[in-house]
Amino acid sequence: SQTIHQWPATLVQPVGSPLSLECTVEGTSNPNLYWYRQAAGRGLQLLFYSVGIGQISSEVPQNLSASRPQDRQFILSSKKLLLSDSGFYLCAWSSPMNTGELFFGEGSRLTVL
């Protein structure tokens, strides 16, 4: 069966520090991968998606970047964090057959102070 792992689960970082959140999917090949952000009291905002190694599409301009160095690994990064980057970050995958549904990781809580 397929599983998705995200880490770290919780992160507290000072403003201006770098960020790296990692996501790994197991049990499937060539998944579509996604990073969503969920701000307090708000819905989910799609940040990035990837349909293959090295292929990254950004949905919104921001202080963050994403990379996909391996087929089932998706990384969210920042060189210098802003206060507004605080939130709950969710990685998700879907079948490359575009069946529609997303499968989510457990999320990473980022607090920027």
Place this chain on the structure above:
Amino acid sequence: AQSVTQPDIHITVSEGASLELRCNYSYGATPYLFWYVQSPGQGLQLLLKYFSGDTLVQGIKGFEAEFKRSQSSFNLRKPSVHWSDAAEYFCAVGPTGYNKLIFGAGTRLAVHP
């Protein structure tokens, strides 16, 4: 423009009472529709989905939803709510290319004993 509206931000029900969470969507073609549930600090879990066919779909945990094309709605229902159903519920529509789902802002459900 494609969008999802969940009119109720917060809903409180008594344990054992029936539940209906509303979802309205705007989508140019026949949509795929989803309901996800999120417990505090956790990722999203798929409750049910509608792709085609029978407009009344059954999901996990005793939930069901009905697709009404004429009303552009996909409301979630449960006949008898349990305390463990307290969570946030998200309606989503898609796919908008590469399974990029559009999520509503969510409805937070509280259950009184």
